[in-house]
Amino acid sequence: xxxxxxxxxxxxxxxxxxxxxxxxxxxxxxxxxxxxxxxxxxxxxxxxxxxxxxxxxxxxxxxxxxxxxxxxxxxxxxxxxxxxxxxxxxxxxxxxxxxxxxxxxxxxxxxxxxxxxxxxxxxxxxxxxxxxxxxxxxxxxxxxxxxxxxxxxxxxxxxxxxxxxxxxxxxxxxxxxxxxxxxxxxxxxxxxxxxxxxxxxxxxxxxxxxxxxxxxxxxxxxxxxxxxxxxxxxxxxxxxxxxxxxxxxxxxxxxxxxxxxxxxxxxxxxxxxxxxxxxxxxxxxxxxxxxxxxxxxxxxxxxxxxxxxxxxxxxxxxxxxxxxxxxxxxxxxxxxxxxxx
Amino acid sequence: xxxxxxxxxxxxxxxxxxxxxxxxxxxxxxxxxxxxxxxxxxxxxxxxxxxxxxxxxxxxxxxxxxxxxxxxxxxxxxxxxxxxxxxxxxxxxxxxxxxxxxxxxxxxxxxxxxxxxxxxxxxxxxxxxxxxxxxxxxxxxxxxxxxxxxxxxxxxxxxxxxxxxxxxxxxxxxxxxxxxxxxxxxxxxxxxxxxxxxxxxxxxxxxxxxxxxxxxxxxxxxxxxxxxxxxxxxxxxxxxxxxxxxxxxxxxxxxxxxxxxxxxxxxxxxxxxxxxxxxxxxxxxxxxxxxxxxxxxxxxxxxxxxxxxxxxxxxxxxxxxxxxxxxxxxxxxxxxxxxxxxxxxxxxxxxxxxxxxxxxxxxxxxxxxxxxxxxxxxxxxxxxxxxxxxxxxxxxxxxxxxxxxxxxxxxxxxxxxxxxxxxxxxxxxxxxxxxxxxxxxxxxxxxxxxxxxxxxxxxxxxxxxxxx
Numbered sequence: 001x002x003x004x005x006x007x008x009x010x011x012x013x014x015x016x017x018x019x020x021x022x023x024x025x026x027x028x029x030x031x032x033x034x035x036x037x038x039x040x041x042x043x044x045x046x047x048x049x050x051x052x053x054x055x056x057x058x059x060x061x062x063x064x065x066x067x068x069x070x071x072x073x074x075x076x077x078x079x080x081x082x083x084x085x086x087x088x089x090x091x092x093x094x095x096x097x098x099x100x101x102x103x104x105x106x107x108x109x110x111x112x113x114x115x116x117x118x119x120x121x122x123x124x125x126x127x128x129x130x131x132x133x134x135x136x137x138x139x140x141x142x143x144x145x146x147x148x149x150x151x152x153x154x155x156x157x158x159x160x161x162x163x164x165x166x167x168x169x170x171x172x173x174x175x176x177x178x179x180x181x182x183x184x185x186x187x188x189x190x191x192x193x194x195x196x197x198x199x200x201x202x203x204x205x206x207x208x209x210x211x212x213x214x215x216x217x218x219x220x221x222x223x224x225x226x227x228x229x230x231x232x233x234x235x236x237x238x239x240x241x242x243x244x245x246x247x248x249x250x251x252x253x254x255x256x257x258x259x260x261x262x263x264x265x266x267x268x269x270x271x272x273x274x275x276x277x278x279x280x281x282x283x284x285x286x287x288x289x290x291x292x293x294x295x296x297x298x299x300x301x302x303x304x305x306x307x308x309x310x311x312x313x314x315x316x317x318x319x320x321x322x323x324x325x326x327x328x329x330x331x332x333x334x335x336x337x338x339x340x341x
Numbered sequence: 342x343x344x345x346x347x348x349x350x351x352x353x354x355x356x357x358x359x360x361x362x363x364x365x366x367x368x369x370x371x372x373x374x375x376x377x378x379x380x381x382x383x384x385x386x387x388x389x390x391x392x393x394x395x396x397x398x399x400x401x402x403x404x405x406x407x408x409x410x411x412x413x414x415x416x417x418x419x420x421x422x423x424x425x426x427x428x429x430x431x432x433x434x435x436x437x438x439x440x441x442x443x444x445x446x447x448x449x450x451x452x453x454x455x456x457x458x459x460x461x462x463x464x465x466x467x468x469x470x471x472x473x474x475x476x477x478x479x480x481x482x483x484x485x486x487x488x489x490x491x492x493x494x495x496x497x498x499x500x501x502x503x504x505x506x507x508x509x510x511x512x513x514x515x516x517x518x519x520x521x522x523x524x525x526x527x528x529x530x531x532x533x534x535x536x537x538x539x540x541x542x543x544x545x546x547x548x549x550x551x552x553x554x555x556x557x558x559x560x561x562x563x564x565x566x567x568x569x570x571x572x573x574x575x576x577x578x579x580x581x582x583x584x585x586x587x588x589x590x591x592x593x594x595x596x597x598x599x600x601x602x603x604x605x606x607x608x609x610x611x612x613x614x615x616x617x618x619x620x621x622x623x624x625x626x627x628x629x630x631x632x633x634x635x636x637x638x639x640x641x642x643x644x645x646x647x648x649x650x651x652x653x654x655x656x657x658x659x660x661x662x663x664x665x666x667x668x669x670x671x672x673x674x675x676x677x678x679x680x681x682x683x684x685x686x687x688x689x690x691x692x693x694x695x696x697x698x699x700x701x702x703x704x705x706x707x708x709x710x711x712x713x714x715x716x717x718x719x720x721x722x723x724x725x726x727x728x729x730x731x732x733x734x735x736x737x738x739x740x741x742x743x744x745x746x747x748x749x750x751x752x753x754x755x756x757x758x759x760x761x762x763x764x765x766x767x768x769x770x771x772x773x774x775x776x777x778x779x780x781x782x783x784x785x786x787x788x789x790x791x792x793x794x795x796x797x798x799x800x801x802x803x804x805x806x807x808x809x
Contacts, residue, residue, distance in 0.1 A: 030772030033721035
């Protein structure tokens, strides 16, 4: 009995035998867990967004920091107020989901946006898109994208005005504006960006979306940590590339090449960080692939045929709406076939 | 019935999905020791699936080890034997490890002599089965002997073994699997039995193979027990149509619906209707096989079993040969040095599927493979938070169900949807879903509750239909 591996401490006190009223915890099996928690997952997402954050600071300096902080603050405030109204305590602030929403929203805003506008976006994202539906896990639409759509309606000009990267212009000053690479390609309003600049992100665009490289690094990290499923990014990027290749072949005038599309705008960021958002995407494995493919196709349809040069936001929102249907169609079949009723 | 198949990989066998919990087999190097009780035993009258037994002894009657004390005339049932020498006491009620309260008859220590002979361990682990020639035994006679010995599945399901082995010309069995996976963390009773009495296990398997008419026997052992694989492989070579298959150390490898596809490639139709028999397979547990050998070749009743008492919350963990009916409190206090100050949970079985016990006043029953006493730091404390729809439960469900969907339906009392759309009743409650759930939702609890509610609902509907 002496050589027990990892045996309990020999010095541990033994309960008295007469202690017949020993009470033990009663709970439901299983009694083990892999210790992955919601908070850990959200922390991983924040971690994966740090390369994007670094690039955004490099490109847009203080405005990137200010916008991110203000948006996250708006999200946290909305969550706090909603929790107080619901009498739920503030525990849900600790799960980190509001921070993730805030960061995604901030990264998808133009760097020249005024802080109060970004703040409103954060409040709407959490307050209207998430808490009204019942909080974490209950929302139909991606909160960050709802927040952005709301800002698009309220401040259409601010949301489509782009600061030249590395110009050092601070928010509030009338910055040097320029066309984004996608707008340049769509409206022929400027020169196409060099592929290298596109990949690294040294182009006009949203705060944290310009760098395909940084999004790829963070995204692959999430996929390898199994925080994000590979199905949405693969489906979305694959479908968008294929669609762009075909469109480019038939309509070279209206559509840039597939690589140009892949590396510009929010596609890479959206595929890895927005489409992989658990709540708005299907829970079924096949459903997630369908979701990704659908989002990829919609992005390209909007980019080529729509009124906007970029379509990630609407593509995600439309696919969010289709999620319950996709789930129904892609429900996994039990291993041994349908159970006899 | 479905004839779905999956590809069987060469080499280490596995099944799709599932999880890799820590093994924590603290007691795998501890030889089996005999526990001789000195206090009253409680013999529950319902230790198996099927009809409960009725006592055939009177209070104050003296009983000998192996004497039948309860039986019932029913197809799905197994008699109960006294596991000790002693005196019957007045009947009472006892809490089963699984949580039910059932009638039980106590057995008090005899006027003189020990309750269990001191050399019982040697008899139990006797490795000399050279005289047994399985094909000389008549299958029907074997099934009768197995029933008379009170055998039930010792892996936990406690289904009467003779029913499983009885030949049925309409549903022939071609392969019998010996389940030595022991995929549940902590537990080592089957592992020790394979090491210390492999001849008994193999002989029992051979007898069972002949009883059910199987052409082939596969001994399935997880790769984390290389010593058992070696021992069993040596013995299996001497027997016809018997082979050791190495299975992945993955949970729930030892579930019938995972083991059969992993080694045979045949997909068992979903529960509750589908059975391994539907794909021509029978699975028996290591301990069951050993007990079959003792029942058929030694005419010994099912009175004892090897029980692992483990976990960081018990002072001296170990593997014990315990008489059925022994109170856990006596076993832990007298053999294992008691529970430590830090013990917070006591489980009947291992940590993945074992139900918790509120106290130690439960008896060892036929289906008990072990007890795990856990400290706070080794157990998961679940604080349920909202589902974030991450889909991990679906990604890891070895039966390809949607646990989160079932749980939501049960929560909203939509049992029709849970049962008919999401196949509530196909769930084997292995617990993989809750193991990986980041929101720490006790999914199997919702599912178990849903199964109960569904059964009650159906009964009431049947009653209503009958009343019309």
